[in-house]
Amino acid sequence: MAPIPASSQTPDTITPAPIPAHTTTTDIELNPLPIQKPPSKKETTAADPFLVTFILPTDPHNPKDWPTGKKWAVTDVLSATGFNRIMVSTIMAPALPLISSELHMNSTESAMALSIYLLATAIGPLLIGPLSEVYGRKPILHASNVWFLVWNLVCGFANTKQVLIAARFLAGFGASAIYALASGVLGDVWRPEQRGKSLGVYLLIPLLGSAVGPIIGGFMAGRTTWRWMFWSTSIFQAIMIAVSFSVFDETHAPTILRKRARQLRRERNDGRYKTLEERLHDQHHRQCRAFTRPLRLLLTHPIIQINALISAFDYGILYIVLSTFSSLWTERYNVSVELSGLHYISIALGEILGSQVTAWLMDRHYARHASTSTSPTPNPESRLPLTLLGALLGPLGLFFYGWAAQYTPHWSIVDLGMLIASFGMQSNGMPMQAYIIETYPQHISSAAAAAQLLRSLTAFCFPLFAPRMYAVLGFGWANSTLAFAGLVLGVPAPLGLWWVGARLRGRMGSSY
Template identity: 25%
Template sequence: MTSKESIDIEVQIREPDSSESISDQIDDLTNSWDAPDNKENPRNWSALKKACHIIPVSLLCLSVTAGSSMITPGAFAIARKFHVSHTAALLPLSLFVLGLAIGPVLGAPISETRGRGIVYKVSMPLYMLFILGAGFSDSFAGLLVCRTLAAIAGAPCLAIGAGTVADLFEPSSMAAPGALVVMAPFLGPCLGPVIGGFAATYTEYRWTQWSTIFLALAAYILVLPTQETHRKVLLKRKAQRMGLPPPEPELPPREAIKMLLTITLFRPIRMLVSEPIVLLYSLYNAFTFSVLFAFFEAYPFVFMGEYGFNIWQYGLTFLGIGLGVILGALGAVVVDLTVYQKFVRKGGDRIKNKGPEQRLYIGMIGDLCLPIG
């Protein structure tokens, strides 16, 4: 046997051992990640550090949804400037809400592969630039286009905010931080008319857009120091530092596009059609959201037309809805402590089979309060 043949045989023998060693290291990396003493795992961070990641994200969500309604007190000025009807002047609000539905479809898949941080830190500057364009627009069409694109750019934070909560907390302890992240997008539309009412009364409607940028910029500055929280991305980075291949290899571009179409786009549609709980819950949320945004068009006719309020006084009427949003979030925490946590403490298969339904009681209470309100 020649020395070359001997070397080839030796390599063939060693290769499986080397491969097995790398596989073992990857398994050790994945298994050790969930250890309670692993400070790289966001779920093991201190309560203060978690708060420093949840609060900025909540404020980011609040700033985007506040931007949706902040322009409504300026609808009368928009109608005069562009010579359109009052109904047409409300299109900057309506198209913004449409953009909020489109943005998450694009942002959520990116956050699952590239991380939460890059979505927050890239989408928000685009959002502010489009709002800037809306403020400087000298045509009604330009205003509508910029507002729609701004919503698409700003909406991803609304979709992945819940993902950040899931990165930081165990499912059994997500109620309080989850309530904060859910409260913020609903509190934003209530604060928007309050700020926009003063801006439209004492300046011009363009200041509703400048105020939107100031609010978004303040939230964005708080987000900049935050770290990545997504488990998959953090494991990949640690594997790279250790010289290991990623635990979950990246798909080729063609396969990634196929996965985007089949899982991200078509699977939610299929679930919406085939899963009754998803369909009914989506209809419930859509209805409550539509009622909230219908107020932005109805309140001026009621409070300005019937009660003689001026623009900034009409904006203050939304503080009542804001108070209701805060009470709803507190109610969710109370229901979690009094119902769900008791269920968790009993443990066993019962929590796996019937635990999630215990979180729906706050929705049932809200379902009764909505028509009363």
């Protein structure tokens, strides 16, 4: 393989300097320029033939230059994988009384069996995100797929409550990979002008998971053993493993370049072929920095902190609703467990509509902003004004849902309130996700892992106090309190980032 001309930029942008006129990679290969001394950490010149990077204007090995069909293939694999892992998080909800009775669980233990899966998704990305930035997305995706399959099967065969709770935690650890990998892969292969469409298509299937889970679980609980909830999702997971092994290619650009550099060193028996990342830091240093990066981002970067708080609050509310929605219909509307699951369709429909409308608005807004901006690429803060739509609609829908559930009008009124609330939460989350992807292009998975820590903790904790909250305050005042808190948090914070985000990005330096 021919050595690749050097880049004048950082390895994370992976945009090399153009090859001088009348020069080919064959010329460089046959007549490499001698290097008298290793370049310093800040020296990168276009005349250096031993610096391995991508070729301009396009390189078929650069994921951002892949054919569109190949980009959609890896996106769809992640989407389908995410659907199954998210569905498993909620599929138990309608069957908890049956599982509790069979395995002799008290109310706290049954709630733990459901929510401990989410606790694992808080911890897993802190390890899995950095691993994907050190060893690449592909091996981490395959390993987590197999891990999740094994422990999800154990859940189906569990005969004691201890085994079920432990297996749910370990299955959740494997499932958590999707939260770290999804943003990273989407950032790897799609350019900013395609951000809305790629996020919209990716989210289309996983968003169904959290709502379809209780629907499937309700029918299985009523017609067969609860164990088929885990056996059926394990069968689907086995199919997805086979598909991912055949379709998913490595998308992490630094990993691709490191592999290219190793091949050149082996073929030429010349240790000078290196990526800029390899020149700046040895492997041990890269690993040490990588594995502490998510926590460092969460503790020291206000951009991550604000994003994590907003998304965590919305996620916690979503799981309050998911964990109590079935009992609302069975206890206050006196419908069967099977029919109660059908009402989760309103939540899924709101999220799907929110994702598709917001995706269209994001790309349209970006194109208009790019046409009027003085810089070639609009800054990441241009994404933030779109969060206001969701920041207002989410609390409005939650308020509507709460008082409708309090006075039990026709069921469609309650479902409409939840549709508006889930639409708003999704519309709020997507621009914030795009903002993080474009603010941390080199370390997207670590940034996503940092935010996911708080998201999963609220999803784990909020449902634990939800029954008591509704018992004391009722659906009306309980949801109104959450709606007011959502307004206080969701409106000022993005506006603040819009004003000071550029200055905060300028101060980040090498802290990550």
